[in-house]
Amino acid sequence: MSDEHAYHIDGAVPETPENDPDSGAWRETNVIGTRQPRIDGYERVSGTAVYPQDVSLPEMLHGAILRCPHAHARVLSIDTTEAEKMPGVQVVITGKTPGADMPWYEGRGQFHGHLFDEICRYEGEEIAAIAAETPLQAVDAILAIKVEYEVFPFVVDDDKALLPDAPAVRKGGNMVGEPRVRERGDIAAGFAEADVIVESTYRTSCQIQAPLEPHGSVARWDGNRLTVWDSTQGVFGVQQTLAKAFGLPMSNVRVIGHYMGGGFGSKLETGKYTVMAAIMSRMTARPVKLFLPREDCFTSTGYRPANTMTVKIGARSDGRLTAIEYHSLGSGGAYPAGAGTSFLAAYLYTCTNVRTEDTTVHTNTCKERPMRAPGFPQCAWALEQAMDELAAKLGRDPVEFRLQNILTEFQTDSRRSITSNQLAACLTEGATAFGWTEAKKAKKEHGHLRRGVGAAACFWGYPGGPPSTVIVKLFADGSANLNMGASDIGTGTKTWAAMIVAEELGVPLDKIRVEHADTATTQYATASGGSKTVPSDSPAVRAAAIDVKKQLLGFAAEQLETTAADLVLEDLTITSRSDPEKKLALAEVERLDRRGLLMGTGYRDPNPESKRTYPFAAQFCEVEVNTRTGEIRILRFLGAHDSGRVLNRLTYDNQVFGGIAMGIGLGVTEERILDGNQTGKMVNANFHDYKVPTILDVADDHFCHPINIPDNEFNNTGTKGLGEPATIPTAAAIGNAVADALGVHAPVAPLTPEKILAVLGAQEKEA
Amino acid sequence: MTKKKPVDKQPESGVTRRGFLGSVGAGAAAVATGVTSRAEAVPEITDPEEMVQIALKINGRLHRLLVEPRWTLLFVLRERLGITGTKAACERGECGSCTVLIDDRPRYACLTLALEAEGSEITTIEGLLDGEELGQVQQSFVEHDAFQCGYCTPGQIVAAEGLLRANPAPTQDEILHGMSGNLCRCGAYQHIVNAVTHAGENRKDGGGS
Numbered sequence: 001m002s003d004e005h006a007y008h009i010d011g012a013v014p015e016t017p018e019n020d021p022d023s024g025a026w027r028e029t030n031v032i033g034t035r036q037p038r039i040d041g042y043e044r045v046s047g048t049a050v051y052p053q054d055v056s057l058p059e060m061l062h063g064a065i066l067r068c069p070h071a072h073a074r075v076l077s078i079d080t081t082e083a084e085k086m087p088g089v090q091v092v093i094t095g096k097t098p099g100a101d102m103p104w105y106e107g108r109g110q111f112h113g114h115l116f117d118e119i120c121r122y123e124g125e126e127i128a129a130i131a132a133e134t135p136l137q138a139v140d141a142i143l144a145i146k147v148e149y150e151v152f153p154f155v156v157d158d159d160k161a162l163l164p165d166a167p168a169v170r171k172g173g174n175m176v177g178e179p180r181v182r183e184r185g186d187i188a189a190g191f192a193e194a195d196v197i198v199e200s201t202y203r204t205s206c207q208i209q210a211p212l213e214p215h216g217s218v219a220r221w222d223g224n225r226l227t228v229w230d231s232t233q234g235v236f237g238v239q240q241t242l243a244k245a246f247g248l249p250m251s252n253v254r255v256i257g258h259y260m261g262g263g264f265g266s267k268l269e270t271g272k273y274t275v276m277a278a279i280m281s282r283m284t285a286r287p288v289k290l291f292l293p294r295e296d297c298f299t300s301t302g303y304r305p306a307n308t309m310t311v312k313i314g315a316r317s318d319g320r321l322t323a324i325e326y327h328s329l330g331s332g333g334a335y336p337a338g339a340g341t342s343f344l345a346a347y348l349y350t351c352t353n354v355r356t357e358d359t360t361v362h363t364n365t366c367k368e369r370p371m372r373a374p375g376f377p378q379c380a381w382a383l384e385q386a387m388d389e390l391a392a393k394l395g396r397d398p399v400e401f402r403l404q405n406i407l408t409e410f411q412t413d414s415r416r417s418i419t420s421n422q423l424a425a426c427l428t429e430g431a432t433a434f435g436w437t438e439a440k441k442a443k444k445e446h447g448h449l450r451r452g453v454g455a456a457a458c459f460w461g462y463p464g465g466p467p468s469t470v471i472v473k474l475f476a477d478g479s480a481n482l483n484m485g486a487s488d489i490g491t492g493t494k495t496w497a498a499m500i501v502a503e504e505l506g507v508p509l510d511k512i513r514v515e516h517a518d519t520a521t522t523q524y525a526t527a528s529g530g531s532k533t534v535p536s537d538s539p540a541v542r543a544a545a546i547d548v549k550k551q552l553l554g555f556a557a558e559q560l561e562t563t564a565a566d567l568v569l570e571d572l573t574i575t576s577r578s579d580p581e582k583k584l585a586l587a588e589v590e591r592l593d594r595r596g597l598l599m600g601t602g603y604r605d606p607n608p609e610s611k612r613t614y615p616f617a618a619q620f621c622e623v624e625v626n627t628r629t630g631e632i633r634i635l636r637f638l639g640a641h642d643s644g645r646v647l648n649r650l651t652y653d654n655q656v657f658g659g660i661a662m663g664i665g666l667g668v669t670e671e672r673i674l675d676g677n678q679t680g681k682m683v684n685a686n687f688h689d690y691k692v693p694t695i696l697d698v699a700d701d702h703f704c705h706p707i708n709i710p711d712n713e714f715n716n717t718g719t720k721g722l723g724e725p726a727t728i729p730t731a732a733a734i735g736n737a738v739a740d741a742l743g744v745h746a747p748v749a750p751l752t753p754e755k756i757l758a759v760l761g762a763q764e765k766e767a
Numbered sequence: 768m769t770k771k772k773p774v775d776k777q778p779e780s781g782v783t784r785r786g787f788l789g790s791v792g793a794g795a796a797a798v799a800t801g802v803t804s805r806a807e808a809v810p811e812i813t814d815p816e817e818m819v820q821i822a823l824k825i826n827g828r829l830h831r832l833l834v835e836p837r838w839t840l841l842f843v844l845r846e847r848l849g850i851t852g853t854k855a856a857c858e859r860g861e862c863g864s865c866t867v868l869i870d871d872r873p874r875y876a877c878l879t880l881a882l883e884a885e886g887s888e889i890t891t892i893e894g895l896l897d898g899e900e901l902g903q904v905q906q907s908f909v910e911h912d913a914f915q916c917g918y919c920t921p922g923q924i925v926a927a928e929g930l931l932r933a934n935p936a937p938t939q940d941e942i943l944h945g946m947s948g949n950l951c952r953c954g955a956y957q958h959i960v961n962a963v964t965h966a967g968e969n970r971k972d973g974g975g976s
Contacts, residue, residue: 037910038909038912041909041912042901043917044920045901045905045906045908045909045914045920045921045924046852046892046893046896046901047851047852047853047891047892047921048852048893049917050851051851051854054845054851056846056849056851134846135842135846136835136837136838136842209952210952211916211918211952212854212856212862212864212916212918212919212950212951212952213856213916213918214855214856259917260916261854261856261916261917261918261919262915262916262952262953293858294856294857294858294859489916490914490915490916490917490953491915492912492915650912651912653912653958654915654955654957654958655915657954657955657956657957657958658915658953658955659954660954661953661954661956662954686857686859686861687861687862687950688859688861692950692952693954693956694947694950695943695946695947695951695959695960696944696947698954698956698957699957701957
């Protein structure tokens with residue numbers, strides 16, 4: 001992945017104008033940085049929050065989708081006669097239905113095929129859709145559709161896609177473009193210079209986002225106006241796709257996403273199911289609700305690709321890196337999509353001679369979707385374990401060895417500087433807080449249990465940026481509305497946004513109401529993903545609040561016959577600095593009282609030119625490996641994070657622990673299993689066999705250590721993103737801890753008991 | 768097409784076939800808290816076309832309605848009664864998002880037929896509210912930020928409530944096992960432990976739910 005194309009949104013990104021240049025960074029804060037429970041906590045714990053799947057409209061129909069059961073096939077015929085006669089069925093659509101025979105675009109307008117394709121390139125490709133009076137009737141009717149397929153040979157394993165006899169997933173072969181190469185210096189000279197070299201191959205398995213709320217939408221038409229409730233990470237991209245699909249003006253498409261039950265990247269793009277719901281709603285003139293069953297969420301809504309990564313690193317005896325060579329292979333499925341991982345390998349460590357290569361291949365699987373830090377956790381799994389191997393060869397402490405080599409600038413030809421880089425602090429302060437040195441020395445053997453500690457470092461390659469437009473309305477009674485387009489995907493967006501308003505205007509949190517994620521009533525924001533909502537939208541929130549404050553002080557200055565610069569707003573009272581006798585309570589500001597409200601607009605300013613911005617992190621963990629069962633127990637985890645200024649410490653901690661939980665999934669429990677030999681089908685498309693970590697699988701104790709240093713050069717809140725770096729180094733830290741316990745690296749994630757026992761078995765044989 | 772369901776009064780307490788079916792799928796908390804159950808005789812086979820009249824007592828209120836025998840309690844709650852706090856996420860007893868209390872015990876509503884739930888006290892997340900006031904476990908979840916997207920949260924809270932009703936002072940290990948039947952993909956587990964621990968301490972000190 002690269003920061004150029006990660007987390008794209010559907011269609012062009014409007015720019016936002018510049019703000020009035022105003023106050024610089026916060027010096028002291030009263031609200032920002034404290035621990036604040038979420039302002040929508042009540043709704044989320046009481047059951048009153050209406051998620052898209054909870055939407056129920058009068059006369060609403062229920063949709064279901066028939067999907068191809070084969071990994072690769074051509075549809076020869078579809079007979080819907082019987083299905084149409086089934087009880088409750090109101091409409092059946094296929095690729096031949098007028099209005100449903102539309103082309104399908106993804107990403108930045110790439111042609112992706114059709115809404116329903118004759119050629120099915122993965123298990124789960126859409127064949128037909130039905131809307132019926134009840135959900136069960138829709139499912140019953142789906143089963144009555146008769147489809148004839150011509151079944152083709154398939155390839156679902158990425159490491160088999162380029163074999164000479166591999167079936168072609170698409171015309172033109174199974175390579176997705178040319179391998180992506182990043183290169184600097186002279187790699188051969190670098191290795192010639194090295195005193196020590198390690199070379200290893202690591203592999204991660206395919207991880208699925210698996211948000212708890214299934215993918216789905218409710219669509220309703222009023223004449224030629226379309227309203228959609230969608231479980232999405234970004235309502236505006238969905239609006240653009242729907243406007244294009246139905247030839248509607250943007251103003252006629254309203255997409256609402258007030259609550260949504262998790263996405264992790266799988267809900268960044270518009271789903272075909274959304275368009276199908278809208279088509280069927282239009283044809284029946286009734287609202288249609290279409291949510292995917294869990295199995296379809298596993299087979300058809302994206303994943304983090306499996307990757308095989310070979311890392312070769314050379315260093316001098318003094319520990320300085322001389323060369324890094326990295327190759328990664330992965331598959332983004334049957335449609336154009338990236339499965340590259342090399343960004344972290346190319347730039348995390350200072351090294352003159354680097355060559356990385358990403359090969360992406362087609363397989364008969366659904367398209368990947370950018371799962372939480374696409375490419376980075378896989379790369380960390382390989383790179384950070386190879387760094388530990390190298391440290392061991394050099395006889396160096398892994399943390400100290402990293403400290404010697406971490407990046408100090410962005411090492412492209414232009415050698416751009418980084419606005420703020422606290423990675424060294426993440427490593428040193430994290431190690432101290434964790435008790436790294438003592439833990440490293442502690443006894444490893446405890447009967448049949450072996451303990452080990454591991455660390456890993458990272459940055460995240462996408463900083464966020466414009467556009468974002470936010471409106472703050474201050475009412476004469478001292479309460480406020482905040483109006484922003486961003487989705488709150490569970491990361492606490494609404495809460496930190498309210499905290500910024502509270503910080504700037506002094507309005508208490510319980511008097512701030514946030515309207516968000518509704519294309520009809522809020523302003524454009526990019527989708528919430530890529531750890532960019534805080535760094536992209538928080539500056540616009542602050543700018544809007546400052547705009548309100550300026551107008552308010554202007555009104556008060558007129559009334560008090562002084563200048564705005566002489567006035568200070570505190571606790572909703574305006575006081576003159578020069579003459580503290582001159583003061584006005586908010587309700588006494590006459591022009592505000594006459595207007596009823598003051599409205600301020602804020603925009604996200606551009607990122608600094610010619611510089612890069614990254615969040616950084618180091619994580620530490622201690623594990624206990626049961627040599628009898630092969631099970632790994634994670635005793636404790638610590639995340640030390642440089643994400644700039646901490647807005648809300650309570651949700652910050654939660655985000656770090658959540659990222660660690662997902663990383664534990666990648667490292668220890670989760671794996672999509674495809675039947676590569678006989679059917680090409682996913683054999684564990686359910687939560688019983690696909691192991692999302694439970695409360696028993698995460699660490700016994702979690703610690704969060706923020707390096708709370710604002711990046712004031714980057715934006716006016718000093719913030720960088722957190723969601724992705726929270727999960728990037730996790731699996732790698734576990735891999736290193738397990739290697740510390742066993743004395744050898746287990747190269748293939750997830751580290752299931754079988755794999756650990758295999759490693760132990762091999763060790764025993766050798767001994 | 769409809770008939771009055773034959774009167775099939777359930778025992779007042781202890782072991783029922785609902786308990787058996789529920790504990791197969793849900794019951795993580797029940798197991799952890801030492802509640803056991805056994806199977807009863809298999810009920811007679813019902814014609815799937817037939818609508819059956821039942822009465823469900825949900826959050827203290829009696830709902831009379833016609834159901835297909837195949838309808839789950841989850842389906843009836845969400846799609847027939849509009850009680851949508853209970854979430855549907857896997858609908859096969861693997862994630863816990865639909866956890867409700869049936870006679871104080873956490874059960875997966877997706878694995879409980881509506882028919883089976885007749886005669887029991889059914890409590891959903893909405894039933895833990897006192898008017899507009901949050902219940903004690905709900906309040907603790909807010910204070911400890913024991914959720915992110917919030918979709919699994921009603922199930923988590925109901926599971927915690929069931930755990931604490933059976934065992935007001937659970938150990939950390941009992942909390943982990945009691946909550947292990949509820950997946951949280953956002954990974955708010957550490958905060959869930961904090962919230963349940965705190966709610967338990969409050970209850971021990973005499974606070975109600």
